[in-house]
Amino acid sequence: MRADEPHPDVQQILAAVEAADTQPLAKYGDPDVAREVSARMRADADGPDLASVENRTVPGPDGDIEIRIYRPDTDGPVPTVAYFHGGGWVIGDLESHDLVCRHLARESGCVVVATHYRRAPEHPYPAAFEDSYAVLEWLATNSDETGGDGRLAVAGDSAGGNLAAAATLRARDEDGPDIDYQLLVYPSVTQTTDWDSREQNKEGYYLTEPDMEWFGESYFHTATDDDPYAHPLHADSHADLPPATVVTAGFDPIRDEGIAYAETLEDAGVAVEHHHYPEMIHGFYSMLAGQANLEAGHDAIGKSGADLRAAFEL
Structure with missing residues (x-):
């Protein structure tokens, strides 16, 4: 479940983070300061070329919601993946996960649509969830505006994995958008803390x-x-949820709840692909460039893309 120690490349990243003395972000107290510090740590890279990347807004429950549409270099309409970024519902935005979405669009052959949902503490639950579900509903009825073919998946990492899983549950419960697949990357799916990985x-x-x-x-x-x-x-x-890919990491505090969710889905009869990386840390999926450029991150996105391609028979 966890290697004896993190991968050597991960150890270098952790040493750099410790030397920068920027964490924990909670020590700043001010969410705007934490967001600024987090943004300074991001790699400055363009990512793979795509057919187009477009910013626009869609209607939401409390005003317009910013989205970013990543269209792969493929012919004709293709399935759409609604991507919800991580960041503890407090940090993260369209820029923090731009590289992830670019790589996922290329690897999956799908249109990827990222959402800039309202963030806490200014906007506590259910604001981020309501925004995410509103974008999902919009995508389900406006595929012609994104280059989609009507088929739909949800995806997200960490807090975004929470939003993707929750949106999938609501769509089932309320006979909402028809979701064909869910991609959950080290998802936060509970606030209980009695997990071995937390300790x-x-x-x-x-x-x-x-x-x-x-x-x-x-x-x-x-x-x-x-x-x-x-x-x-x-x-x-x-029960009756769409097939899933779940990605987890050995040195992640929320590793065990992600594994538990994969097992819970399987127990309910849901087909699950579980990709576990024993030497990795939380956040590795988005470490794709610069000094934080992990082969395992690229591998995980490659496997995620392959799972989506297989699900949609692309």
């Missing part, structure tokens, strides 16, 4: 216990413990 990896591995506590308190203080759209692992049923 093993609570400090020194990029995502820290103070940040997890800060993120959770910022977003979930308005949610009840039994709300399945806040905590997807605790839904009454996971």
